Amino acid sequence: MRKSRPRIAIATCVGYEDLKADDRLLREALAARGAEARSVVWDEEGTSWEDTDLCLVRSTWDYHEEHEQFLAWTREVETAAALHNPADLIAWNSEKTYLRELAEAGVSTVSTVWVERGSAGDIEKILGREGWDEVVVKPVVDLGAKNLQRARAGDGSAQEALATVLARHDAIVQPFLPSLEEQGEISLIYIDGAFSHAVRKRPAEGDFRVQGIWGGTVEPAEAEAEQVEVAQAALAFLDTPPLYARVDLVEDLDGSPALIELELIEPNLYLATHPPAAGALAAAALLRVDVDADRDVLQ
Structure with a gap:
């Protein structure tokens, strides 16, 4: 008996239920290769993964707001289907540590100073030690530079920026790059x-x-x-x-x-800027699908 068509879930978030344009290209490329591809809002209640061969994490662009819930979701999905990228890799990559x-x-990485939540975090000392005049301060869990703070030495804004981040997260301090x-x-x-x-x-x-x-x-x-x-x-x-x-x-x-x-985790891959990319990603994804040969063929 022939194998059934691979069943692919493309994980997204509220606001992108029908996927963003790049992910629609991926969905089309998967369909062209014989797969059934559907979009799934990652934190939608009641979703069953038993009828899924592979879940592709794509536009889950609100995961940083429910970080622990998101990581638990990746582990849950992985018990029923292949997940890419895998849960362990996602967890590692979800914090800027x-x-x-x-x-x-x-x-080669941008120079970074790490400051733990709950610490005093004297940013003027950091700036003096590192020889930086201007910095950016980021939480270790963030997305889209939404909580990034930019500040200059000596005007009080740098310490305020660090305190704002440390109120909720560990922080990283980096030099501002012109x-x-x-x-x-x-x-x-x-x-x-x-x-x-x-x-x-x-x-x-x-x-x-x-x-x-x-x-x-x-x-x-x-x-x-x-x-x-x-x-x-x-x-x-x-x-x-x-x-x-x-x-x-x-x-x-x-x-x-x-x-x-x-x-x-969920990077925009800018597939539209390089036409072969959507097909290449779809083909690579399908190589990770282990379809049960005894499943009924969907007509």
Whole structure:
């Protein structure tokens, strides 16, 4: 008996029930390869995973608001279906402490000072010790730069920014990089461990945040050899190549490329900027499906 069509769930969030444009491209590519693909809001009650072969985590863009619930959800799904990226990898990547591990392993990352929630966190001492005039402060669990704080030394705003973050989370403090305003970030997208394409993300005039919610724009880009080297070093740290990954790089204070984020949970992969990418991701995803050969064939 022939195998049934693979049954794929594309996890999303409220507001994107019919998926964002990029994920609709993925859904179409999966369907073109014989799969049944549906969108599922990740925290919708009553969802059964028994009729799912593979769940792809895509636009779960509110997971940081219910962090522990989201991680529990990934573990629950994984008991019934294949999950990509896997629950353990998602948990590791969901807190920015992974950047410390990558830096300790020799990956070029943006300089970072770690401050634990509940500590005094004297940011002026941090600035003086590090020689920074301006910083950004981020919670270790965040998405889309929604809770990022930018502050200058000596005007009181830096300590206030740190206190705001520490009220709810551990924090990271990084130097503000002028290159963010001038060049933005370059993102290298990998599918099944292989480089697929790159995009340049630029901030709106007068801003430094490159995300679309802040007016940022995206354009296709060519990755330089040094940038590819940093990206591959970050991915080499992982035990196995993930189904999908986005490596976000910036120009550091010394002009060299540095990792600012390794996105393994729900990154926008900018599939529309590189037409072959949706098909490549769909094909790689289907290789991870173990379809029961005894299932009835759906006509």
